[in-house]
Amino acid sequence: MSNPPSNTLPELNRLHVAIQEVQEEIDRGPRLLKARHNVTLGKQEDLESQKLKLKQLRLAADQKSLQLKTNEAKIVDLKGKLNQAASNREFDIFKGQIEADKVANSVLEDEILEALEKIDGVQVDIKKLEAEVVAAQADESKFSAEVDRKRGGLDEKLKALQAELLVVENDIPPEILPAYRRLVQAHGAGALAAVENATCTSCYVRLTSQNAVSILSGTIMFCRTCGRLLFAKPEEA
Template sequence: MAKTEPSIEIAADLLRRLHRIHRQLSDIHDRIARGPRRIAAGEAILQKGRQAIADVTDAVKRTKLAADQKQLQLREREDRVEVVRGRLNQAASNREYDLLKEQIAADEQANAVLSDEILELLERIDQVESDRTDRHRELDERLVEHERLVETARAEVAVAQEDLARVEAERQEAEQLLPAAARGDYTRLIAARGEDAFAAVDGETCGGCYQVLTTQLINRLMLSQLVRCPNCNAFLYQQKAD
């Protein structure tokens, strides 16, 4: 204890009350901050869903384009086969006839491969389109959930705002009772630490930092003097004896 430190009288009740008020205030501020955070998290999920739909829509377009191109290619090749087939009758020799036959066979085989590829692409289109339908349904469901979440979050914030107004009024009332000599330190400490500006003494220990307090400090507390923890600087008060 600094010998020059003037003693300030303060009721343990007032300190207990202020501590309780600041605990409530920090809880209320948490509740108020939680609402917009939850809404933002929900919006991020919706955004992901919209992106998934954009991606799958892209995949549908790309696959359709690839299928169209291959179909065009197939038609061209089939036409070519027909042309070659027409030349069979005009073959000048058996050798030319055989060569044309071979060419037709090779082209038809290539066309069969192309047809298989087209079939695969058509199946793939069905798949991505059904995927897109699923994504749309998912997003619709999430939109409904999100609306509910926004409503709940806003209602919770509104309740918290009401609590805030009530507890702020209590705080102002309680602060009027603070001894003038203590107000400067109180204001500074509250601004810096909020509810941790106070600590209840538990036995002979500071409830904020668990520092063991001297008998001298405890005695001053008993005399309703304003005492701060030598370690964590919190305003100390005795727990109410039940």
């Protein structure tokens, strides 16, 4: 088996890792943007439900006010009848009805007051939520612009790395190319594993010393345990 230039495998590894990092950064943008969008949507839903609540409270308060007015008119009418009562019995009946309506109105007045207080509270919530929706939308569009701004540079970087990878892949001996492709397919950036202290850094299984020496001399070898394409970790510069 012909050996590739000594830096081929470390370079392949470096490029695969770099490509994965750039790809992850590209993918992260839309994901974070979606999370921000969901925050906005949540606030908008809260706002809509508070607006609906306000509408219902106002309707209920209006109905009670209308009933109060109707009862008040009824009392005025009953008072007229009371003054013209033809008998004591009639007088007592009108008087009793007036008392009953007054009690009902007093309850209605309390209920109307309570409803108006609730309306005030909901209006405060709505104002707060409206401000929060505006803030969430502003945050979202600011973040979106930031993602777009970075995206161009990341795409360029990815293209450059992929072009570089193609060049280095030309140095892979043809007989191991299919195995290399399968590893990249299966493990992406983890297709290759550095050997450190005679140990595979992917599965942490120790190599025989003979194999470790072979790796150091540039022999192409796959880990017997995890199948990764092994390379000697280059000396730190």
